[in-house]
Amino acid sequence: MISLHGLTKEFPGGVRAIDALDLEIADGEFFALLGPSGCGKTTLLRTIAGLETPTRGRVAIGGVDVTATPPGRRDVAMVFQDYALFPHMDVTDNIAYPLRIRKVPRAERRARAAETAARLSLAELLARRPGQLSGGQQQRVALARAIACHPRAFLFDEPLSNLDARLRLEARTFLKRLQRDLAVTTVFVTHDQGEALALADRVAVMSGGRIMQVGTPAEVFQRPASTFVASFIGSTPMNLLPGEVRGGGLRVAGARLPLPQEAAGLPEGAGVVYGVRPEYVDLSPAPRPGAFAGRVAVLENLGTAHLVTLEVPAEDGEPPAGSEPGGATVQAVVPEGGEPALGEAVWAAPRHERALVYHDDVLLTRAPDRAAR
Amino acid sequence: MTSDPSGLGRGGAAALVLPALVLIGVFLVFPALWTIYLGLTDYRLTGLAAADPQVVGPANYLDALGDERFLGSTWLSVQYVLGSAVIGQACLGFAIAWLVRDRRGPLRRVVEGVVLLSWILPGSVVAYLWIALLDRDGGTLNALLNTPGAAWLLDHPMLSLVVFNTWRGTAFSMMLYAAALESVPPSHLETARLAGASAFQQLRDVVLPRIRGHVLTNLLLISLWTFNDFTPFLITAGGPEGASETLPVYVYIVALRDGELGVGAAVSFLILAVNLVFALVYLRLLRARGRDADVPAPARAATRTAA
Amino acid sequence: MSGGRAHAGHMVRRIGVFAFFSVVLAFFSLPMLWLATAPFDANPSITVSVPEFTLANFRAILDNPYALGSLGNSVLQAGGAALVVVTLAATAAYALSRVRVPGRDALLYVLLLLSSIVTGTAAMVPIFELATRLNLIDTHLGVILTVSGGLLPAAIFILKDFMDATPTSYEESARVFGAGPVQILLHVAVPLVRPGLATIAVWAVANVWGGFLLQFILIRDPQRAPGSVVLYTLYTEGGQPDLSLLSAFSLLYSLPVVLMYLFVSTRYGFRFHGGIKR
Ligand SMILES: Nc1ncnc2c1ncn2[C@@H]1O[C@H](COP(=O)(O)OP(=O)(O)OP(=O)(O)O)[C@@H](O)[C@H]1O
Ligand SMILES: [Mg+2]
Numbered sequence: 001m002i003s004l005h006g007l008t009k010e011f012p013g014g015v016r017a018i019d020a021l022d023l024e025i026a027d028g029e030f031f032a033l034l035g036p037s038g039c040g041k042t043t044l045l046r047t048i049a050g051l052e053t054p055t056r057g058r059v060a061i062g063g064v065d066v067t068a069t070p071p072g073r074r075d076v077a078m079v080f081q082d083y084a085l086f087p088h089m090d091v092t093d094n095i096a097y098p099l100r101i102r103k104v105p106r107a108e109r110r111a112r113a114a115e116t117a118a119r120l121s122l123a124e125l126l127a128r129r130p131g132q133l134s135g136g137q138q139q140r141v142a143l144a145r146a147i148a149c150h151p152r153a154f155l156f157d158e159p160l161s162n163l164d165a166r167l168r169l170e171a172r173t174f175l176k177r178l179q180r181d182l183a184v185t186t187v188f189v190t191h192d193q194g195e196a197l198a199l200a201d202r203v204a205v206m207s208g209g210r211i212m213q214v215g216t217p218a219e220v221f222q223r224p225a226s227t228f229v230a231s232f233i234g235s236t237p238m239n240l241l242p243g244e245v246r247g248g249g250l251r252v253a254g255a256r257l258p259l260p261q262e263a264a265g266l267p268e269g270a271g272v273v274y275g276v277r278p279e280y281v282d283l284s285p286a287p288r289p290g291a292f293a294g295r296v297a298v299l300e301n302l303g304t305a306h307l308v309t310l311e312v313p314a315e316d317g318e319p320p321a322g323s324e325p326g327g328a329t330v331q332a333v334v335p336e337g338g339e340p341a342l343g344e345a346v347w348a349a350p351r352h353e354r355a356l357v358y359h360d361d362v363l364l365t366r367a368p369d370r371a372a373r
Numbered sequence: 374m375t376s377d378p379s380g381l382g383r384g385g386a387a388a389l390v391l392p393a394l395v396l397i398g399v400f401l402v403f404p405a406l407w408t409i410y411l412g413l414t415d416y417r418l419t420g421l422a423a424a425d426p427q428v429v430g431p432a433n434y435l436d437a438l439g440d441e442r443f444l445g446s447t448w449l450s451v452q453y454v455l456g457s458a459v460i461g462q463a464c465l466g467f468a469i470a471w472l473v474r475d476r477r478g479p480l481r482r483v484v485e486g487v488v489l490l491s492w493i494l495p496g497s498v499v500a501y502l503w504i505a506l507l508d509r510d511g512g513t514l515n516a517l518l519n520t521p522g523a524a525w526l527l528d529h530p531m532l533s534l535v536v537f538n539t540w541r542g543t544a545f546s547m548m549l550y551a552a553a554l555e556s557v558p559p560s561h562l563e564t565a566r567l568a569g570a571s572a573f574q575q576l577r578d579v580v581l582p583r584i585r586g587h588v589l590t591n592l593l594l595i596s597l598w599t600f601n602d603f604t605p606f607l608i609t610a611g612g613p614e615g616a617s618e619t620l621p622v623y624v625y626i627v628a629l630r631d632g633e634l635g636v637g638a639a640v641s642f643l644i645l646a647v648n649l650v651f652a653l654v655y656l657r658l659l660r661a662r663g664r665d666a667d668v669p670a671p672a673r674a675a676t677r678t679a680a
Numbered sequence: 681m682s683g684g685r686a687h688a689g690h691m692v693r694r695i696g697v698f699a700f701f702s703v704v705l706a707f708f709s710l711p712m713l714w715l716a717t718a719p720f721d722a723n724p725s726i727t728v729s730v731p732e733f734t735l736a737n738f739r740a741i742l743d744n745p746y747a748l749g750s751l752g753n754s755v756l757q758a759g760g761a762a763l764v765v766v767t768l769a770a771t772a773a774y775a776l777s778r779v780r781v782p783g784r785d786a787l788l789y790v791l792l793l794l795s796s797i798v799t800g801t802a803a804m805v806p807i808f809e810l811a812t813r814l815n816l817i818d819t820h821l822g823v824i825l826t827v828s829g830g831l832l833p834a835a836i837f838i839l840k841d842f843m844d845a846t847p848t849s850y851e852e853s854a855r856v857f858g859a860g861p862v863q864i865l866l867h868v869a870v871p872l873v874r875p876g877l878a879t880i881a882v883w884a885v886a887n888v889w890g891g892f893l894l895q896f897i898l899i900r901d902p903q904r905a906p907g908s909v910v911l912y913t914l915y916t917e918g919g920q921p922d923l924s925l926l927s928a929f930s931l932l933y934s935l936p937v938v939l940m941y942l943f944v945s946t947r948y949g950f951r952f953h954g955g956i957k958r
Contacts, residue, residue, distance in 0.1 A: 051378070051852050070380060072858030084853035088871040097867075098857035149857065378848035379778050379864045380855050389775035393768040393832050397791060400829025404806035405798045411805055469704060472697055484701055487708040493941050494712075495890040497911040498930045502711045504915065511726035513714065540708060601799040603893045607912060621801035628805045629897060638805045648797035656793060 001027050002048060002153060002185060007057035009043055009209075017043040019209035020057070025202075028183045030176070032196035035206030036232065041189040042081075044206070045155050048187060049078050062152060072101070077146035078155040081162065083138050085130035091117065091141050092126045098149035116148045117141075120178075136167045143178070153185040160195060172198055193233050197221060205229045223356065225363050227273055230356065236278045236307055239330050239350075240358075245270045250357075253312045253328040255292045257350070262364040263357045273358040278307060280354035281332035283346045291349035292330050296340050306339040308332045310348055408645060411638035426635070433639035442615065443640060446623040450600060452531055453538065453619050458599040461539030463592055466546025471576070474554050485547070492544035500607035503537050530609050530617035537608065538599060546591050553587035554580065589658055597651040601644070620644055715934065718927035725923065737928035746902045747929050750910035753820065754933075757895070757906055758888040760824040765831050765884040766877050772832075773839035774869050778848070788840070791833035798830070800893040808897050818901045826898065827888055835880045842876030843869065882944055889937050907933045 002025040009018040017040040025031045033041045046052045048059055050071030058067045066074050077098070085094050092113045093100075099109035117123055120140045130138055139159060146154055159175070160168045176199050179186050190196050196203045197217040204214045205228075213225040224230035230238045243252030245266045250257040252274045263272065287293065294310030313327045330348050340346050357364045381389070412433050416426035437443045469488065473481045491499065506513050507525040515521050525533050557580055565575045581588070603621045605611070611618035611626060618626070620640065628637020718724040719738070721731035741747045776784055800807070807826055808817075816822030850872060854864050870877070892908045899905045902913070911933060915921040 046852075049856050051855070071852075071856045072860070074856075076856065078853065078856045080849040080853055082847060082849055084847070084849040086850060086854075086868060086871070088874070097854070101854075101858045101863065155856075377779050378855070379774075379851040379861055379869070381775060381779050381861050383779065383781070385861050386775035386779035386781060389771040390781075393772035393836060396764070396768060396825065396829050397795075397832050400807070400810070400826050401791075401794055401798050401803075401833070404803040404810060405794060407806040407809065408803060411809070465704075468700070472700060480701065484704060487705060487712070489941070490712065490938070491708050493886070493890075493937055494715075494934050495908055495911075495937060496892045497908040498715070498934050499711070501911070501915050501926065501930060502714055505714050505726045506711045508726050513710065513726075513728045516727050517710075540711065543708075597796065601801040603801055607892065610916075624801065624804060625893075629808060634805050634809070641802050641805050644799075644802040645797055648799065648802060649793075652793050652797050655796075656789065 001025065001060075001062060002187065003060045004044075004048070005058045005060075007044075007047065007059065008055045009040075009047055009052055010055045017209055018047065018054070021209070021211055023204060023211060023214070025185060025187060027185055030179050030186045030199060030201045031188065032200035032203045033187065033189045033206060034193055034196040034203050034232075035191065037191055039206045040209040041191070041206055042157055043209075045078070045157055045187060045189050048153075049076055049155050050074050051078075075151050076153045076155055077149055077151040079142045079146050079157065079159045081158045083130075083142040083159075083162075085138055085141055085145070087130050090127050090129055091122060091133070094130065094141055095144045095148050097145060102149070112148055113144075116144045120144045120147075135163050136171060139163060139171060140174075143175075147178075147182065151184070153187065154179075156186065156188045158189055158191070160190070161192070168195075175199065194235060197233070205232060207232075223363060223365075224275075226361050227275070227358050228361075230275050230358075234277060236302075236331060236333060238275050238277050238356075239281065241274045241328055241330070243272050243274045245272065250274060253292050253330065255290060257290050257355075258352060260352065260355060260357055260364075263359070266359060266364075270359060272364075273361070274350075275356040275358060276350040276354060278331040278333045280351045281330065282349050282351065283308065283332050283334055283338070283340060284349065285340070285344070285346060288347050288349050290352070291347040292328075293345070293347055294330060296342050296344050296346060297329075299339060299342055302333070305333050305335050308334055308339060308346075310346065312348075405645060408638050408641045411635060412642045414635045414638075416635040416638070417632050429635070433635050434642070437636065437639050437643065442618075443623065445615065446618050446620050449531060449617065450619045450621075453534060453602075453605070454596050454599045456531075456535035457538035458542065458595040459592060461535060462542045462546045462595050462599075463588075465539060466543045466548075466591075467550045469543070469547045470550035470554055474551065488544045488547055491540055492542065496604050497607060499541060500604055503533075503540075503608055507533055526609055527613050530613065534605050534608065534617055534619075538602065538604070541604070542595060542599065546595060549587055549591045550584070553584040557583050586658070590655065593651055593655045593658070597648060597655075600647065600651070715927070715931055718923065719931040721927075724927050737924040738932070740922065740925040741929055741932065744925055744929075746905065746910050747925065749903065750905055750907045751933070753904055754889055754906040754908070756820050757823045757827075758885040760820060761827045761831070761888045762881045762884040764824055764828040765835050766881050768828070769832055769835035769839050769880060770870065770873070770877060771865070773836045773843050774865060776836065777840045777843035778851070788833070788837055792837055795830055795833035800830070800891075800897075804893065804897055807894065811898050816898065818899055818904055820904065822898045823888070823895055823906070826894055827884075827891065831884055831887060835884070839873065839876050839880060842873040846872045879944075882940055886937055886940060 002023075004021055004023045007018055007021045007023075008016065010016045019040075021044070033044060035041050043052060047054050048061075050059075050066065050069060054067065058065055060066060061074055061076070086097065089097065092110060095113035095116055096104075096109040099112060104112070114123070114126060117126055120143060122137065122140055122144060125133060125137060125141075130141065133141065139162070142159070160171050163171055172195060179199075188196075188199060197220075200217060202214060202216055203220050205212045205220060205224075207228055213220055213229045215223075215225075220229060220233055224233055224238070227240055230240060241252045243250050243257075245259065245263065245268055247268075249259050250263070250272065257274070266272070284291070292310065292312045294312040296308055297311045298307075298309035300307040300309075308331065310330045310332065311327060312330055332348050334340075413428050413430060414426040415429045415433075469484060473484060494502075504526070505511075509515070509522060509524040509527070512525070514525065515523050561579050561583075562575055565579045570578065601621060602619075603625070605617055605619050606622045606625060609617040611622040621644070624637050624640050624644070627640065628634050713728045714726075717728055717731045720733050720735065721729070722734040722736065723732065724737065776788070781787075811817050811822045811826065814822075816825070846869075850868050851864050854868050859867065888906075890908065892912065895906050895909050896912070899909060902910065905913075907929075911926075911929060914926050914929065
């Protein structure tokens with residue numbers, strides 16, 4: 001188990017890369033650190049590894065405080081974004097390097113390296129140097145080197161980002177299976193939300209050195225705790241529309257929507273942000289109650305579906321607080337064949353049971369519904 | 374990324390740097406400082422003043438500055454630097470670099486090869502090669518020019534040395550200018566050519582402005598090295614009658630052959646001061662143009678440091 | 681512009697360039713012809729002539745009491761200096777590259793400045809004095825230490841360039857696996873900058889091999905003198921020089937540096953950091 005308490009890292013010059021961060025990562029868990037560039041993911045991972053000394057706070061691994069322990073004694077293995085395979089050593093020597101440091105006899109460490117390599121389908125490549133390997137092979141050698149020393153935890157810094165798109169998908173599946181087989185605690189840094197959702201048991205979404213939300217992929221996808229998380233997660237960003245409570249319902253982008261149960265406590269006139277994923281917006285060619293009236297502005301082909309961007313004109317009368325006077329944009333994903341024509345007038349109806357309401361940038365929840373979700 | 378990726382710590386770093394610093398301190402910094410002190414004494418290699426040197430103040434410096442032999446040596450050094458470095462090496466080096474610039478193939482390799490060879494042969498070998506070439510009785514030059522008995526080294530010692538050092542050191546300028554010319558984008562030259570510029574105009578308007586940093590660097594470095602060059606001693610030993618006694622030769626003769634260490638040190642110090650001026654100008658130049666790729670990195674230039 | 685005139689101008693230019701190259705080739709090769717012919721001439725004279733081929737001149741080297749030994753001395757001094765410079769410069773450059781010490785860049789610049797101004801010429805008096813007091817006159821160690829002191833600043837500077845250019849993730853990776861500073865230096869940092877180390881070693885060897893002044897000042901005993909000094913005494917001391925010995929020895933003494941240059945330029949391409957000369 002890895003636990004972080006009040007962890008803060010300030011770099012000389014005043015950059016606070018990690019800001020009073022608390023986190024618990026369970027044994028055997030595949031844990032993803034997700035966030036935009038510069039949010040402190042790498043710094044956090046390096047602090048867990050011991051390559052950075054925290055300014056404040058504690059790091060414990062397996063219940064032991066390792067804040068002052070040098071990296072080599074924390075019994076973790078790290079895979080760097082550039083893999084850091086030693087260019088002057090062949091694959092065997094690279095994989096066996098951690099064992100060499102641990103003074104494992106040469107014959108034994110070669111045997112163990114070969115064994116690990118075979119497991120990652122690297123058996124043919126043992127005598128090659130890193131420069132003679134493809135990106136995917138290098139990535140697997142780096143994994144093998146991490147695995148060979150049987151650490152308590154793996155720390156991966158964007159291990160897939162140097163691969164091309166197709167290889168990345170393969171490597172993702174491979175990594176997931178490997179982690180399940182080994183059942184070693186794994187902390188995985190990525191800025192690709194798809195990768196995090198696909199791989200992790202739990203995801204921490206970071207921003208500005210803080211954790212915005214921790215949860216299972218389903219939780220962060222279905223119920224993002226803040227509009228930041230909501231806009232960051234999902235292959236197509238969530239529709240986030242400003243609105244307000246009015247007359248027992250919600251006024252959002254010109255539409256009158258029923259007041260969700262979780263917003264029942266809000267006073268008349270309270271400003272909210274109404275969120276719904278494009279996947280949960282249905283288009284119809286005819287007017288419908290509780291739908292946004294708009295015109296098709298952009299059509300994007302996603303392969304098996306289309307992403308439709310609607311321009312919803314400004315409401316006549318007083319626009320809801322915070323909305324742009326020029327109206328709003330609503331996106332919807334429609335299945336193949338069902339897409340409207342460009343410029344066509346359509347009505348976009350959000351599925352209310354899937355909608356999320358944010359007040360003061362906090363997701364409103366129904367108390368009894370929470371456990372069931 | 375981090376300030377200590379290898380976990381050395383300040384202590385470890387100090388332990389790794391210290392041996393080098395000690396060696397540099399003892400054999401480079403200390404001699405430089407000691408030069409100043411020795412220059413203030415009447416220290417001699419032998420005799421009374423060897424056992425008990427007295428501080429004589431700036432007398433050595435003043436004597437040197439007023440001494441005809443010193444002033445004569447300085448003038449010879451100036452001739453040597455201007456003639457062989459600034460005019461000889463720099464011009465010839467540029468001419469060769471310019472004319473071989475877009476040739477590939479054997480001619481370029483042969484020309485660069487012989488020029489380089491004259492640069493890398495050991496100093497004592499090339500010194501004798503030139504003694505043999507210029508010899509009064511059997512020298513190849515006299516045989517070629519059909520001027521038997523012309524004593525080049527006796528009648529024209531400085532001219533001989535200037536030609537010798539041009540031969541010896543052109544390689545450096547040639548390589549530096551070749552690298553500089555490679556940094557001129559062909560598209561710039563083509564633009565000039567399309568506009569109808571002659572070769573000379575291309576050189577003046579496109580090439581020189583771009584390689585000005587290289588030119589300055591080159592001139593400073595080769596001047597510094599030529600100023601400190603001791604090879605003339607191997608060829609003429611300063612003779613005849615001091616006619617080719619450049620400053621380095623003068624110091625050697627006064628201090629280590631005739632034993633007047635104090636006087637020699639005073640002159641050494643004056644050489645140091647001149648070197649310092651060259652080096653400071655060079656560093657200023659580097660700093661001023663720091664980011665431009667125009668001036669070669671100091672480290673690279675330093676690899677070619679002349680002894 | 682008439683095509684004919686342009687063509688004529690072009691011809692004149694070509695002839696001019698050709699003449700220039702001919703003169704350059706003649707100028708640069710003329711002094712070296714003697715080195716190519718005399719060593720193989722049965723009766724070497726000071727004038728270049730087509731040799732009456734023989735290898736007997738090289739036997740003269742064996743007969744001279746100092747010649748062969750001086751080659752050994754040159755090897756010792758050059759090898760020793762290369763070893764000292766590479767070892768000390770590598771450790772210092774590594775530490776300076778990886779640990780941020782305040783004033784590091786200023787220190788390096790000052791050292792570099794000093795090494796380019798404190799030449800053998802300017803410092804021969806104190807260096808002679810220092811060596812006398814430290815009992816380093818007539819020792820290989822004296823030459824090695826003095827030369828190394830002068831070469832180290834530039835060597836550190838260049839190696840630091842090499843080290844700065846290697847990503848720190850290699851070392852960090854080794855560190856996470858538990859390697860200590862010494863292991864990281866030996867297993868990771870040194871192998872990664874091997875080309876840089878080779879450059880410095882070759883440069884140091886070339887420097888000592890071709891160097892004359894410091895060796896001339898520091899070594900009086902012909903038994904310990906390196907090739908450059910013994911060669912000098914061959915043509916300055918005592919009457920007519922023995923041209924058989926002189927020519928053969930000159931060639932033999934030149935070969936190592938020439939071969940080293942060929943090796944470096946074919947292996948790494950003759951670029952600027954290969955500018956291994958004094
Ligand atoms: N050694 C350092 N010195 C100063 N600031 C640093 C240092 N390393 C990182 N930072 C700063 O800390 C912040 C977090 O950096 P970090 O590398 O952890 O981001 P990241 O989330 O990994 O980003 P990316 O996805 O681009 O890799 C950034 O603002 C960065 O500029
Ligand atoms: Mg990062």
